[in-house]
Amino acid sequence: MTRTTSAPNKTLAISAADYFAAKLAYEMTPYSLNAALEKKLPGLFVLDVRSTEDFAKGHIPTATNIPLADLPGKLGALPKDKTIITCCGNITCALAPKAALVLAEKGFTVKELFGGFATYQEKGFPVQK
Numbered sequence: 697m698t699r700t701t702s703a704p705n706k707t708l709a710i711s712a713a714d715y716f717a718a719k720l721a722y723e724m725t726p727y728s729l730n731a732a733l734e735k736k737l738p739g740l741f742v743l744d745v746r747s748t749e750d751f752a753k754g755h756i757p758t759a760t761n762i763p764l765a766d767l768p769g770k771l772g773a774l775p776k777d778k779t780i781i782t783c784c785g786n787i788t789c790a791l792a793p794k795a796a797l798v799l800a801e802k803g804f805t806v807k808e809l810f811g812g813f814a815t816y817q818e819k820g821f822p823v824q825k
Contacts, residue, residue, distance in 0.1 A: 726816040741778040786814035
């Protein structure tokens, strides 16, 4: 359904309800990720796309670090049979959604960690250094 916006001659491709349904389907909260990691659910792969320096300062347990700039050349190393959870620094960082887009365009099943590593850490969930 196409909706008209308040801006002249602009339309939106989807309704607000469709947008938020899709947003929720492709995001994972720090709470749900931590619960899945505690249960050792086998179908998840956490991909941290921050710099190697930031990753070394702290990261989510089990996470694999591939900086966003290196991602296109390392797609063959990623599992096609798991849901890849992309993670970046914080809610204002655009690295995770950019990585999720690259992966989705290549046929990977992907979700973005809402709030990034900072929110995960702020909630008191375990981190590795």
